[in-house]
Amino acid sequence: MAYKPQYGPGTSVVAENRRKQMNPGQKLEKVRSVTDEDIVLILGHRAPGSAYPTAHPPLAEQQEPNCPMRKIVKPTEGAKAGDRVRYIQFADSMFNAPSQPYQRTYTECYRFRGIDPGTLSGRQIVECRERDLEKYAKELIETEMFDPALVGIRGATVHGHSLRLAEDGMMFDMLQRNVLGEDGIVKYVKNQIGEPLDRAVAVGKPMDEKWLKEHTTIYHSLVGTAYRDDTEYIEYVQRIHSLRTKYGFMPKEE
Amino acid sequence: MMNAAFPQIRLVPIRMLKPETAERLLNMLAGITGIRRMMVQGPGLPKVVPYGPARGSPNPHSDRKAIHIADAEVALRVQVGMVILEVEDASVIEEIRSLCDDFFVEFPYLLQEGKFMKTAPTLVDYAKYGPDADTSLVGLTDPRIGESPVIIRTEQ
Numbered sequence: 001m002a003y004k005p006q007y008g009p010g011t012s013v014v015a016e017n018r019r020k021q022m023n024p025g026q027k028l029e030k031v032r033s034v035t036d037e038d039i040v041l042i043l044g045h046r047a048p049g050s051a052y053p054t055a056h057p058p059l060a061e062q063q064e065p066n067c068p069m070r071k072i073v074k075p076t077e078g079a080k081a082g083d084r085v086r087y088i089q090f091a092d093s094m095f096n097a098p099s100q101p102y103q104r105t106y107t108e109c110y111r112f113r114g115i116d117p118g119t120l121s122g123r124q125i126v127e128c129r130e131r132d133l134e135k136y137a138k139e140l141i142e143t144e145m146f147d148p149a150l151v152g153i154r155g156a157t158v159h160g161h162s163l164r165l166a167e168d169g170m171m172f173d174m175l176q177r178n179v180l181g182e183d184g185i186v187k188y189v190k191n192q193i194g195e196p197l198d199r200a201v202a203v204g205k206p207m208d209e210k211w212l213k214e215h216t217t218i219y220h221s222l223v224g225t226a227y228r229d230d231t232e233y234i235e236y237v238q239r240i241h242s243l244r245t246k247y248g249f250m251p252k253e254e
Numbered sequence: 255m256m257n258a259a260f261p262q263i264r265l266v267p268i269r270m271l272k273p274e275t276a277e278r279l280l281n282m283l284a285g286i287t288g289i290r291r292m293m294v295q296g297p298g299l300p301k302v303v304p305y306g307p308a309r310g311s312p313n314p315h316s317d318r319k320a321i322h323i324a325d326a327e328v329a330l331r332v333q334v335g336m337v338i339l340e341v342e343d344a345s346v347i348e349e350i351r352s353l354c355d356d357f358f359v360e361f362p363y364l365l366q367e368g369k370f371m372k373t374a375p376t377l378v379d380y381a382k383y384g385p386d387a388d389t390s391l392v393g394l395t396d397p398r399i400g401e402s403p404v405i406i407r408t409e410q
């Protein structure tokens with residue numbers, strides 16, 4: 001019987017969203033469009049239009065050792081061209097942001113190839129070849145995994161995910177990389193590490209509360225779905241917790 | 255020595271305040287007689303990027319600006335998240351509560367009673383400021399910044 005991943009337990013909308021994001025068979029809803037040049041500007045790794053700097057010669061020009069693994073695993077576009085490894089990092093507010101660090105890592109591992117995600121409590125970084133990174137970043141920003149107000153693209157000084165929101169609904173950012181304009185559109189005025197951009201990059205309007213509540217992957221008893229209301233999830237987590245605690249004593253399921 | 259019996263309260267709006275809103279709130283509070291000390295607290299907005307690859311470059315931020323409270327000018331260096339107050343007696347708290355109930359209409363706030371600022375100098379304060387330090391000013395500002403608190407004179 002072929003293995004079919006279940007992605008996660010739970011009956012709540014949050015659990016459903018988590019499964020949806022992780023399942024590569026499900027297409028993520030495209031919510032906004034950001035041009036390739038805008039992505040390059042926000043990332044700040046190279047000037048838009050410039051050639052990709054390389055870390056090694058393209059694989060086609062290299063003498064590859066006779067290795068069975070290399071024959072099975074096809075290199076990604078970036079690896080093929082010998083691109084540098086670069087990163088994008090996100091900070092997600094706890095107030096119903098559409099994704100969160102662990103979720104991002106799971107999702108990326110299921111959906112993308114050739115990545116190295118790093119998961120922390122308030123931020124999540126993903127490293128990969130530059131060419132692939134731009135492709136993945138575009139997907140992460142354009143789809144329902146992103147919200148202009150509650151998700152920050154922050155390479156450094158990420159503080160803010162657990163703070164109260166500002167009056168206008170924006171997540172706190174010490175470097176104010178993104179600002180909510182008079183027209184209601186959020187624009188990035190600095191790249192992800194806080195260097196001012198030559199022109200502002202619009203990433204669309206913040207989503208409304210109802211949409212966020214329906215698309216979030218974070219449990220929050222005050223502003224969203226309470227964790228304790230999802231009994232199946234609790235049962236699963238308690239089972240894992242119990243089993244791993246008993247692990248040293250050779251657990252046997254009753 | 256300060257009187258430790260002075261009640262202290264903390265105003266915690268559920269959203270962090272813009273400088274304009276903070277200015278209105280603080281001016282409203284400054285009009286109340288019976289407030290001894292007031293402190294604004296929140297996450298910092300530094301003038302230069304403190305760390306990361308862009309460290310040392312200027313950090314323009316629209317929320318870091320000077321606001322006017324009564325006759326004094328206060329240069330905000332934080333996004334206003336909380337206001338901590340020390341008042342003369344419990345009746346002032348009720349006055350603050352009734353004013354704040356009218357003030358916070360777009361989002362809720364919490365008014366908490368407790369101990370939120372120093373009432374006596376600590377050993378470190380003694381080492382830093384010596385035996386003759388003004389105890390009413392101790393603990394009101396970040397000692398690393400080196401700026402003294404702003405004194406607001408209200409009409410008596």
